[in-house]
């Protein structure tokens with residue numbers, strides 16, 4: 001592998017340009033161009049978030065009968081496996097280690113190939129996923145040369161470098177899309193395994209995005225009056241789900257960053273609808289769009305709205321929110337959460353998302369901006385913090401470092417992931433779910449102010465840490481010190 005990068009070179013700290021040049025020189029231009037097209041950057045380079053590959057790893061680990069193998073530097077693999085087990089993965093993560101010699105000689109590819117053959121046991125697996133991290137991608141390790149199938153087990157090799165995929169959310173799409181493409185090509189070639197719980201008597205809708213488990217159930221109830229049912233969601237939980245999802249009448253991109261997955265649905269001839277059934281207006285618009293895309297009659301769409309909207313209106317009225325809130329996150333549902341909070345009565349002046357602007361969140365962006373909300377795509381931590389400092393909200397919802405900063409400023413704050421991943425967001429259930437947590441958090445405002453004044457001056461800046469009561473003085477540079485010493489000597493000692 002010409003121009004291979006050493007295992008201790010590059011990485012998050014090694015410089016994006018260097019890694020990209022190395023990857024292109026090693027034959028990965030097609031992969032990088034596709035990643036750049038699917039996951040555009042800007043206004044700044046890359047939001048601060050965890051290692052992007054975590055998204056792909058998580059999707060693989062959550063699928064039944066799927067083995068996942070990482071190839072990357074040991075420190076990256078340590079972090080990724082630690083995080084995946086922290087988040088409850090109960091599965092072994094395979095690892096193909098390498099060193100400078102195996103990388104430069106190309107032995108690493110042989111090692112990956114051996115590992116894939118060892119893992120591809122049809123009794124245990126439908127698929128083996130191999131994920132190239134930064135260094136193997138930059139070195140051109142050619143996963144596309146692996147066998148496509150071994151004794152009936154599919155082999156999915158993907159490059160998920162931090163210098164090509166901006167967020168872990170988009171890395172979920174990299175694997176979801178690769179699996180959908182594989183399944184679609186299988187379906188084109190002949191009969192495939194029957195999806196579990198196949199719904200054959202009604203057209204179905206496949207939801208794209210990782211959702212709180214109650215949400216698909218609620219969405220299924222919203223669809224019922226239109227004679228529609230739910231197909232398996234993407235990312236799927238087992239290989240057969242992919243066929244069931246591709247067999248839908250409409251795909252719903254409720255998380256708007258699954259560009260690769262949407263491409264596969266479109267290639268299968270499925271229309272794709274954006275936004276989501278969130279709040280009163282969002283649900284009404286979504287039901288209309290889904291119904292139209294599925295060819296449902298206007299009266300059936302009206303019936304679905306007549307069933308859902310009064311319940312949502314009642315839930316919003318019963319759970320009013322009277323607070324100024326800023327939203328920041330990297331889940332992809334930030335705009336949807338903001339819509340729901342505003343309909344419940346909240347004042348939301350700022351929404352920052354680490355994800356890019358896509359056509360599937362356009363309706364949400366337009367709705368929010370029409371209400372004076374500043375929507376920041378590819379938001380950086382600095383932008384989120386500046387908005388919070390400017391707005392001084394009653395509650396800041398955001399990422400871990402933002403929440404930390406908010407608490408230091410005496411602003412009640414809530415980790416976005418805790419807010420959205422532990423409660424429903426859609427339909428009537430979602431409409432009532434956010435109010436309680438907002439109320440509980442904003443009640444604590446006075447307590448936060450007391451804490452800030454109690455700890456005033458402790459543990460901040462140069463005096464951070466136990467026992468530092470004085471500002472540490474920086475040591476003088478060595479040369480200056482030496483010169484100072486020399487000038488302190490009496491003239492006779494200098495020999496003059």
Ligand code: SF4
Pocket residue numbers: 010011012013051052053072073075076079133134135161162163
């Ligand atoms: S694989 Fe992840 S942790 Fe490792 S260098 Fe790349 S971005 Fe950083």
